[in-house]
Amino acid sequence: xxxxxxxxxxxxxxxxxxxxxxxxxxxxxxxxxxxxxxxxxxxxxxxxxxxxxxxxxxxxxxxxxxxxxxxxxxxxxxxxxxxxxxxxxxxxxxxxxxxxxxxxxxxxxxxxxxxxxxxxx
Numbered sequence: 024x025x026x027x028x029x030x031x032x033x034x035x036x037x038x039x040x041x042x043x044x045x046x047x048x049x050x051x052x053x054x055x056x057x058x059x060x061x062x063x064x065x066x067x068x069x070x071x072x073x074x075x076x077x078x079x080x081x082x083x084x085x086x087x088x089x090x091x092x093x094x095x096x097x098x099x100x101x102x103x104x105x106x107x108x109x110x111x112x113x114x115x116x117x118x119x120x121x122x123x124x125x126x127x128x129x130x131x132x133x134x135x136x137x138x139x140x141x142x143x144x
Contacts, residue, residue, distance in 0.1 A: 026074040026098060028090060030081035031126060035062075037070050055085045059092030067097075077102045082124045105129060 024046070029036040030053060037049040049069045057065075077094040079102045081087055087104065094102040107125050111132040117123040127144070134142040 024072055024074050026070065026077045026094075026100075028077065028079045028081075028102075029126065029129075030079065030083045030086050030090065032082060035086075037066060039070060039072065039074075053083055053086070055083060057086065057089055059089045059094075059096060062086075062089060062093050063097050074098050074100055076100060078105060079103065080105045080125050080129050082126050 025040040027038045027040065033053055034050050035053045038045055039047045047069060049066055051065050077098055077100045079087075079090055081090070081104060091102045094100045105125055107121060107123050107128055111128055113128070113131060113135065115123065130144045131142070134144045
């Protein structure tokens, strides 16, 4: 089972997947000062189990260490952080490309994979 975490400016979304099937989804407010333990307290009733991987997309770097701690302590996994330096197989014309949020890259990649290109996200 896969745990995905999307840390956005206003909300943090969790999804658990078995292959391509979304099993559970949970959204909590993004609070930049939360520790990994505090995040776990917010999700433990809904998000639990044995995960083979934890994949994180984050536009809130202040929470990256907390999510890493959460993954290691409660799910026995090292978080894999998706970032904008990865090759998504897309031609990026945004300048500078480093300032493009990874959330937007993931959305564009997903749209192309699911619906084909060209696509508007």
